[in-house]
Structure formats: structure tokens, C-alpha cells
Amino acid sequence: xxxxxxxxxxxxxxxxxxxxxxxxxxxxxxxxxxxxxxxxxxxxxxxxxxxxxxxxxxxxxxxxxxxxxxxxxxxxxxxxxxxxxxxxxxxxxxxxxxxxxxxxxxxxxxxxxxxxxxxxxxxxxxxxxxxxxxxxxxxxxxxxxxxxxxxxxxxxxxxxxxxxxxxxxxxxxxxxxxxxxxxxxxxxxxxxxxxxxxxxxxxxxxxxxxxxxxxxxxxxxxxxxxxxxxxxxxxxxxxxxxxxxxxxxxxxxxxxxxxxxxxxxxxxxxxxxxxxxxxxxxxxxxxxxx
Amino acid sequence: xxxxxxxxxxxxxxxxxxxxxxxxxxxxxxxxxxxxxxxxxxxxxxxxxxxxxxxxxxxxxxxxxxxxxxxxxxxxxxxxxxxxxxxxxxxxxxxxxxxxxxxxxxxxxxxxxxxxxxxxxxxxxxxxxxxxxxxxxxxxxxxxxxxxxxxxxxxxxxxxxxxxxxxxxxxxxxxxxxxxxxxxxxxxxxxxxxxxxxxxxxxxxxxxxxxxxxxxxxxxxxxxxxxxxxxxxxxxxxxxxxxxxxxxxxx
Numbered sequence: 001x002x003x004x005x006x007x008x009x010x011x012x013x014x015x016x017x018x019x020x021x022x023x024x025x026x027x028x029x030x031x032x033x034x035x036x037x038x039x040x041x042x043x044x045x046x047x048x049x050x051x052x053x054x055x056x057x058x059x060x061x062x063x064x065x066x067x068x069x070x071x072x073x074x075x076x077x078x079x080x081x082x083x084x085x086x087x088x089x090x091x092x093x094x095x096x097x098x099x100x101x102x103x104x105x106x107x108x109x110x111x112x113x114x115x116x117x118x119x120x121x122x123x124x125x126x127x128x129x130x131x132x133x134x135x136x137x138x139x140x141x142x143x144x145x146x147x148x149x150x151x152x153x154x155x156x157x158x159x160x161x162x163x164x165x166x167x168x169x170x171x172x173x174x175x176x177x178x179x180x181x182x183x184x185x186x187x188x189x190x191x192x193x194x195x196x197x198x199x200x201x202x203x204x205x206x207x208x209x210x211x212x213x214x215x216x217x218x219x220x221x222x223x224x225x226x227x228x229x230x231x232x233x234x235x236x237x238x239x240x241x242x243x244x245x246x247x248x249x250x251x252x253x254x255x256x257x258x259x260x261x262x263x264x265x266x267x268x269x270x271x272x273x274x275x276x277x278x279x280x281x282x283x284x285x286x287x288x289x290x
Numbered sequence: 291x292x293x294x295x296x297x298x299x300x301x302x303x304x305x306x307x308x309x310x311x312x313x314x315x316x317x318x319x320x321x322x323x324x325x326x327x328x329x330x331x332x333x334x335x336x337x338x339x340x341x342x343x344x345x346x347x348x349x350x351x352x353x354x355x356x357x358x359x360x361x362x363x364x365x366x367x368x369x370x371x372x373x374x375x376x377x378x379x380x381x382x383x384x385x386x387x388x389x390x391x392x393x394x395x396x397x398x399x400x401x402x403x404x405x406x407x408x409x410x411x412x413x414x415x416x417x418x419x420x421x422x423x424x425x426x427x428x429x430x431x432x433x434x435x436x437x438x439x440x441x442x443x444x445x446x447x448x449x450x451x452x453x454x455x456x457x458x459x460x461x462x463x464x465x466x467x468x469x470x471x472x473x474x475x476x477x478x479x480x481x482x483x484x485x486x487x488x489x490x491x492x493x494x495x496x497x498x499x500x501x502x503x504x505x506x507x508x509x510x511x512x513x514x515x516x517x518x519x520x521x522x523x524x525x526x527x528x529x530x531x532x533x534x535x536x537x538x539x540x541x
Contacts (some may be wrong), residue, residue, distance in 0.1 A: 175385040179447070180397070182343060182381075183454060184374035189401045198388045 012210025018097040020221065023094060033271060037264035044258070049265060055229045055240075057160060057259040064262045066269065068231045072146065072239035073273075075232050076221060079227055080157055080214045085207050088161030092206070095162070096169035097191055108166075115159030117130050123220035144226030146239040157210035160278070164209060168202020201284045207227050208281035219245035242266050250256070292316040292490050293339055294458060300354035301375045302335060303346065306433065310359070311512040313354070316507070322480060324490045324503035324520070326496055328540070331509040333492045337460050340490065341377040342370060358458070372492035375402060378451035382463040384443035386435035389416075391427055394435050394446055398454035417452045421479060423443040443477065459483065461491040477502045496536055500524050505530070506518075508532045 019162065040049070042065050052065015055234035095107050130151060135143030195279050196203070218241075226238025246263050253260040293316030302310035309332045317323045325333040327415060329480050336345045336513060337358055363373055375398075386394050392410075395417045399405035404486055405413055418424040423445050427438075435446055443462060452458060461480075465473040480502050493499050499506050500520060506519040508527075516523060516532045527533045534540060 063532070103532075137484065173385075176387055177379065178343070178346070179381065179385040179387065182374055182379040183369045183398050183450070184340060185397075185401050186371065193397065193401065194387050209474070 001180035023226040029066055030271070032266055035266050036261060037266075037268040040258060040265045044262070049262075050269075055245070058254075058260060064259060064265075066242070066266060068157060068229055069245050069266065070241045071232050072225070073215060073243070075146040075235060076153060076225060076241055077211060077214050077238055079146060079235055080153035080195065081149060081207075081211055083154035084157040084161055084210060084214075085290055088158050088206070088210065089203060091158070091162045092165035092185075092203075093196070094168045094189060097187075097195065100178070105238065108163075109157050109160050111183050114155065115163070119156060119217060120223075120270040121221045122152055122155060123223035126224045127222060140236055142226060144224060144238050145236050146225055146232060149221045149225035149239070150235065152224055153214045153217055156217060156220065157214050160213050161206045161210035163197070164206035165203045167201040168206065170290055171199040171202070199289055205281040206279050208284065212277045212281070215273055216243065216270065222225055222247055234262035242270050244281040246270075292318075294319045294359060296355075296357040297336075297339075298335075298355040298357070300339065300356060301352065302332075302339060303351045303507075304532060305349045310339070313514050314350035315507060315514060315517050317488060319323070319488050320484060320486070321504040322484055322491060322502050323505045323507070324499035325490070325492045325507045325509055326494075326499045327509035327535070328518040329494070332512040333507075333509045334462050336509070336514075337379075337462055337492045338491060340376050340458070340460055341379055342368070343379065345370075355367075355477070364423050365525060371402075375454050376456055376528050377458040377460060378454060379460040380444070380447050380451070380462065380464045384440055384447050386438070386443050386446050388434065388436055390432045391435050391446060392431040393452050395453060397450060398474070402454065413453045417448075417449040420452055422475075423449065439472075441468050441475065444468065444472075444476060445518045448483070450477070456487065458490065461489065463492055463494060466494060475497070496524075510535070 036046060042197060049064055050068060050070075051065050051067055052063060054063040054065045055068060056063040091107075091111075095104055095111075108280055126148060130148050131143035133143065134140065134148050138147075176198055177190050178193050180194045181187075185193070220243040221241050225241065225244065227240045227244055228238035229240045229245075232239045249259070250263055253263060295315075295317040297313045297315050300310055300313040313336060320438045325336060326332050334342065339352065340358070343394045344350045344352075352364060354364075356364055357375065358377060362368075387397065389397075392414050396405075396410055399410070399413055415424060416430075418427060423442060424433040426442070435443065438446060444467070448459070448464075465476050465483065468476065477498065478493070483489060491499075491503065503520045504517065506520040508523060508529075508531075510531055516527060516529045518528070522534060524536055527536065
């Protein structure tokens with residue numbers, strides 16, 4: 001084999017390995033997560049784990065019910081979605097269809113900057129400004145609530161939602177808009193009857209990826225949601241999310257203990273949730289009208 | 291009043307570039323008028339000034355007047371919605387909405403609220419019948435319009451205009467994306483539609499102008515060189531440049 005051929009073959013191999021590296025990593029992570037997490041169910045019943053209302057991992061005997069944590073994540077996520085989805089889509093429409101070119105550039109860089117802020121910084125800002133604000137103005141015993149977390153996380157979901165939805169809107173061919181206007185549609189009619197519908201799959205994907213980001217977020221929620229493990233009944237009380245539980249407790253567990261395995265089992269729950277969200281986003285992108 | 295569309299000393303500029311120079315013409319009601327000329331001669335720009343689609347382009351400036359039914363549409367309080375209901379447009383590339391066939395046809399009645407829900411079915415049927423698509427598509431009304439053939443898409447785009455009840459149909463090279471057989475069928479359709487509508491067509495294809503139109507305008511570098519009955523343009527043109535173009539000496 002000549003040197004040149006050898007080089008070609010080598011480069012091909014390297015590219016191939018880099019290409020499949022991410023898949024191999026995902027598989028390894030999943031196997032590790034499954035191995036560490038599933039062994040919890042040797043001692044704890046799956047139903048007691050998912051539907052149990054008490055998370056007392058260091059009591060005697062310990063109780064590993066993650067329902068309050070799932071609900072905590074759900075409350076914070078839904079709250080963030082209610083704020084960020086309408087705002088994000090409206091903002092994407094403004095950038096893609098309405099804003100003059102200069103405004104568009106300014107807004108797009110603004111959104112990118114927002115995405116670049118580390119979550120711990122957002123959490124810090126939330127802790128020092130939003131939390132006291134919520135406590136004072138809503139007259140609550142504490143500002144560390146699911147609501148505060150939702151507001152903060154909405155800011156983190158916005159960049160994802162805006163930039164992906166804006167791409168989807170911009171990708172709608174100009175000819176549809178022209179056709180609508182030539183039929184006597186006003187600009188808003190052209191936007192909501194044609195452009196939004198043509199971009200709907202991309203917008204759904206944007207929303208799902210934004211929500212995915214919120215579900216997986218850890219640092220900011222840990223700082224501002226109060227971390228109280230109890231069944232949440234309202235947005236205006238402290239909650240603990242799945243992610244915050246893992247981050248807060250992993251350092252104090254004994255490797256191989258039931259508590260340790262339970263935290264990995266929470267990891268599996270998170271993995272399944274984000275997997276389903278990504279699946280929906282993927283389905284939305286590829287779905288077509290017959 | 292001579293025509294349903296008239297222009298008086300119409301000039302149009304894209305920035306510094308003058309795309310239309312002193313256009314004066316009158317389009318007769320319920321006829322087919324064709325504009326021919328080499329690329330970049332301004333014929334599409336002229337067409338788009340009849341329903342003010344040039345407004346979408348930045349830096350466009352116009353002087354002179356465009357009268358539709360005697361009303362000057364250039365002034366600022368022209369209602370674009372009313373204008374575009376009256377003057378419909380078919381584009382060079384078929385551009386049905388990425389919605390179902392029925393939704394495409396109902397777009398006009400829905401945005402203008404000109405029909406009740408129980409009339410929708412009838413509107414879809416009548417519109418598709420007018421463009422001779424009803425028999426092929428009547429069982430596929432909820433299919434995505436983008437899956438139709440290009441010719442069917444272009445017919446659908448014409449059908450979509452009809453429930454808005456326009457008086458004028460502007461067609462910007464409506465057959466340039468179609469094969470010869472499909473082109474012939476669209477031309478037949480234009481002859482049928484002429485009974486009820488005034489049609490203005492821009493075309494690259496001189497034979498097409500000769501085949502379907504009653505009047506023809508020849509444009510060159512933004513000027514309307516000659517505007518006459520079609521048979522006169524093609525048999526006995528007045529201007530030497532028209533004669534050179536239609537005999538294929540340039541273009």
C-alpha cells in the first residue's frame with residue numbers, strides 16, 4: 001500500500017470515529033444510567049417510586065417517592081412555557097416579518113446575547129431582584145417559589161424558541177406572502193393564515209426544544225425555587241425539581257447506596273422526559289400534510 | 291372612458307434606475323392584452339403597477355397616473371384591499387398556499403368575509419369548475435395543494451382568484467414553468483375566462499401573445515414602443531424595432 005493510500009485510509013477512519021463518537025457516548029451514558037438507576041428497583045417498587053408522595057432519602061426507612069419532584073418540574077416548566085411560548089413566537093414573528101432590517105439585526109444579536117448568559121448568572125440575578133420582588137408584591141412568606149423559577153426559566157427558553165421559530169418563519173418562501181397580499185390580504189392576515197401555518201412544524205419544534213431546555217435546567221432553578229420537597233399545590237410556593245434534587249444530593253450520598261441509585265433513577269426519568277420532548281419536536285419537523 | 295385600466299404618463303424608478311418611461315395605454319374590458327418584450331424591458335413592472343405589488347419593493351418611486359375603472363390608484367388613500375380584490379394576479383411560478391386545495395380556494399372568501407360557511411362547498415365547486423379541475427380533484431379537496439402537478443397548481447392559483455370576484459386578472463408569465471401541452475391548456479382556459487374577465491398577460495413567448503391576445507404592447511428598455519391590435523403588431527408593425535423583435539432579429 002502506498003503512503004498516499006495509507007493516509008487516505010487513516011483520515012477516513014478518523015472521520016468515521018469522530019462521526020460515531022456521539023452515538024457511542026449516548027449509548028454508554030444510557031447503559032451507565034440504566035445500570036446504576038435500575039438497581040434501585042430491586043429494593044423499591046416502581047409504582048412507589050413514581051407515585052410515592054414522600055421523598056425522604058435519609059430517613060429510616062428511607063422513602064423514595066419522586067411525585068413531588070416530578071410535579072415540581074412540571075409546575076416550573078408549565079409556568080415557563082406559558083410565559084415564553086407566546087412571547088417567543090410573537091417576538092419571532094416581529095423579527096421575521098415586521099421589523100425593519102436594522103431593528104432585526106439589533107434584536108437578533110440581543111437574543112443571541114441572552115442565550116449566552118450562563119444560567120448561574122441568571123439564577124443570581126433572579127435571586128437578588130426577582131425573588132424579593134415576588135415576595136414583596138405578591139405578599140408571600142417567601143419569594144423562592146415555582147413562579148419565580150418559571151419567570152427566570154422563561155428567559156432561558158426564549159432564545160431557543162425565538163431563534164428556531166424565526167428561522168422557520170424566514171424559511172417560508174416569499175411567494176406565499178406575495179400570493180396572499182395579491183389576494184387582498186392585510187399583512188396580519190398573510191402572517192397568521194399563511195406564513196404561520198406554513199411554518200407551524202418549525203414553530204412546534206422551537207417550542208419543544210425550548211421546553212426541553214427548561215426541563216433540563218438545574219442551576220437557576222436550584223437557586224430560586226426554594227427547594228422544598230412537598231407536593232406543590234400552587235405556583236406561589238417553594239418547589240423542588242428533579243434536576244435540583246440530583247444536583248443537591250449527589251454530593252452527600254454513599255456510592256452504591258439506595259439513595260445513590262435513586263438519584264440515578266431520577267436521571268432516567270429526566271432522560272425519558274427529554275427524549276419524549278425531542279421525539280415530539282422531531283415528529284413535528286417531519287410531519288407533512290398528505 | 292376608454293378602458294378598464296389606463297395609464298397616463300406613468301414613470302417608475304427603482305432608486306436611480308428608470309424602469310418605466312412615460313407609459314400611456316388603455317386596456318379594453320373583457321379582452322386579453324399581452325405585453326411582450328425582451329427580459330428587463332419593464333413588462334412585469336408595468337403589470338405589477340396595476341395592483342400596486344411594486345409597493346413591496348423598497349425604493350420604488352412612481353409618477354403619473356394609473357386608473358382602474360377611472361379611479362386613480364396611485365394616491366395614498368387608495369384601499370389596497372379593495373384594489374387587489376378587483377385586480378387579481380397570477381404569478382410566474384405557481385404559488386398555491388401549502389394548505390389543502392379547498393383552503394386555497396376559500397382563502398379569499400375567508401379573509402374578505404364575503405361568504406357564509408354553508409356556501410363554502412359551492413364556492414369550491416364553482417371555482418374548480420371554472421378552471422376545469424373539478425372532475426379530477428373533487429375527491430381530493432383536503433389534499434395538500436403542493437402535491438398537484440405544476441399545471442394543476444397554476445389552474446388552482448387562477449381558481450383561487452375567482453371567488454374574490456375580480457374584474458381584472460393579471461398574469462405574469464403564467465406558463466413559463468409549464469410544458470407545451472399544459473401551456474396550450476392554460477391558453478384555452480384564458481379564452482374561456484375572457485368572457486367574464488379582463489386579462490392582462492405578460493409573456494416571453496411571442497407566439498403565445500399572437501395566439502391568445504386581442505391587443506399587444508411591445509416594450510423595450512422601459513418604453514412602450516407600440517400598442518395595437520395583436521394582428522396588426524404581428525403582421526404590420528409601425529415601428530422598426532417591433533418588426534425587428536417579432537421577426538427574431540433580437541431579443
